[in-house]
Amino acid sequence: MLERAGLGAESDEGSRRTSEASLLEALRTVASALSTEVLSSHAYDEYRARCGLSLPSSSVIRKWLDSWEQAVIKAGLQAPRRSGVRRPSAALVIESVRAAIRAHGSAITPAQYEDWCLECTANGEDPPRLSSVLQVFPSFEIAVRSADIERSDDLHPHSLWTADEARRISRLSEMIVGAPLTEESYELLRARATRPMPTWRTMRQLLDTP
Structure with a gap:
């Protein structure tokens, strides 16, 4: 009906169902052209924009095949691994908070710590951010307390007092x-x-x- 009305439905790739075989073949075509078996949606769309071929967009592939990861796997390819945030070691967090304390004093606030992290990042360093500190310690105050120890006393194993x-x-x-x-x-x-x-x-x- 839309075609008869001259509304250009034929050019709207999302208005009609593309066969699964065609979608999977498009993925294989792009992967082959890029000489890769690991295909991201970004790489796919980037190639599609410059290749001049009539290929379905990644959004259409997601629509009909549920998700990009499932579509890529069905095509016999691999999806990029999602990079997870690694939990830093307690030693690394303590050393970082201790350095921030030397700059701002033991009364340092979470906001000051974040600002200090940004300053370090601008200088090419990569200290654990506040969110990473809170992955290791239940609160920023406890992190400061445990980091503000530059003496030979041992930390109590459970309560973090010295x-x-x-x-x-x-x-x-x-x-x-x-x-x-x-x-x-x-x-x-x-x-x-x-x-x-x-x-x-x-x-x-x-x-x-x-």
């Missing part, structure tokens, strides 16, 4: 309580604190006391 921090908190707590700390007095103080404090058990482990 022995140096435990000694400082112990001294301040005793000053506030006005007496040697006990588990009861310490936990009462910790419950009222406005900033995070390690548990009594973690404190004892870090200070290596019974």
